[in-house]
Amino acid sequence: MAPAADAVSFYEDEKNLKKLCDFLRSSEGPPVREAIEMDKRVYYLKGEKLVNFMVEPKKGTKWPKDLPKFKTRQEAITICKELCNYQYMHRSIKRGKGDLVISRDREFDESGIFTWIYEGDKSFSHMMTTLLIMGFLFCVCFPIWPNFLKVFAWYMSVSFLLLIFFLVTFRGLIFLFVWILGYDFWFLPNLFDEQLGFVDSFKPLYSFEKTKEGQLMYRIGIAVAFFSFCWWAVTQPSEFDGFVSAQGDFIKDLYAGTLLSDMSQADKENIDKPKMESLEDLLKNLESSDDPEEELLSEEERLEAMMDNLMDTEEDLTDEE
Structure with a gap:
């Protein structure tokens, strides 16, 4: 680890400056905000907050061992000027909410707003792009896949479809049971929120709150209808058992791909043609x-x-x- 007294001279080397940028742009770095600049999404922060972080990092921050810390604000400001000189960041002007324009003033100032240009190591991004292209080509070549891969893809697709169906049904039934008692309970409430990312869609695990006033009659009506259906299922086991058996056969045919097996090949080929009586x-x-x-x-x-x-x-x- 380089001595703290040599922080400025240490970061004068561009390789070491890039290491500092990698740290500042990581999740351990200072918080940034999103905006649009020149029709492009960018990340920006105020110069004062950047200097404060470099001098006194937030509690719990793991500063890299191979990077010296800054003792004074003047050392941090000097390095921030180097970041601007090497065009790792530039000064911007806020034109509106979430709208930035590039400033003509290129000097670093703690009162100014600075937009990151440095995007860090792009190796992971390039690897993911390559995998995406290869995956697309792999899917396009589906007609020439070996038969076992086609069967595997079919089983995975059917399993995913059934999983989504049973998950939606389970969430709906749990909500119905609790809603009859006067509360709104959702398991994975943000599961189908299109504005959230994949991980955020599973947060929080559940939501629980009291229902709004004026729903008592609706709850009573739904409860009567639901328990009437349950009573019918118990008192008419033969009909209900036949329904369950039919659903089991449907799932078996779905996995086997034999839903249309009772039709002849001629009927399948002429399914969209007009039929004429003999x-x-x-x-x-x-x-x-x-x-x-x-x-x-x-x-x-x-x-x-x-x-x-x-x-x-x-x-x-x-x-x-």
Whole structure:
């Protein structure tokens, strides 16, 4: 570790200055704010706060052992001027809330606002970008995947879909039970908040508060309907058990990919094509007609009516084409 008295001379070396910037831009560094400058999201802080942090870091900050600390504010100000000279940061002017413009004054001043230009080591960012591109190409090449990978992707997709479904159902049921008692309880309340990041979506774990006034009648109505359904499920086990069994078969078919296995290949290929009744179907329809007037017709008249229906059907199909 370099002596504290040589802090200024130590940071005059650009390599050591970069190390200091890496520390200041890390999570251990001074707090920064976000803004837009030249249509780009940037991070800025006041010069005074930067100097205060460099002289007296916040409690609990782990200062790197290989970097000397600053004894006086003048040493910190000198290094801040070097940061501006090396264009690791520049001075900005606040034009509005969250809106900055670059200042013509390039000198460091504790009363000014300074925007970070230095973004640190980009190796991790480049690695993630490479992985993203490779992942995209890997997904695009799905048709040429080996069969076991296709099966694995199908199982993972179905499992994720079922997980989301059961999670949503579980959250809804827990909320319903507690809401009937007069309280709002949500498990993972921010799970579907699109404005939060992935980690923040799982915070807090739950929320619990009293319901608003005027919901008593609604709670009573929902409670009666819910417990009525529970009573039906208990007193009609055969019907409810059949429903549960059908859901189990549905999940099995979903994993096996056999939901349409009862259809022939021709039906699958022609599923979006118009269907035309066969001669046998038309004869059956004529024989089973409920119209009393048609029952009085002779066999020849029925055949003529059938041919007329066929001609009308062909004309309709021709018009549609």
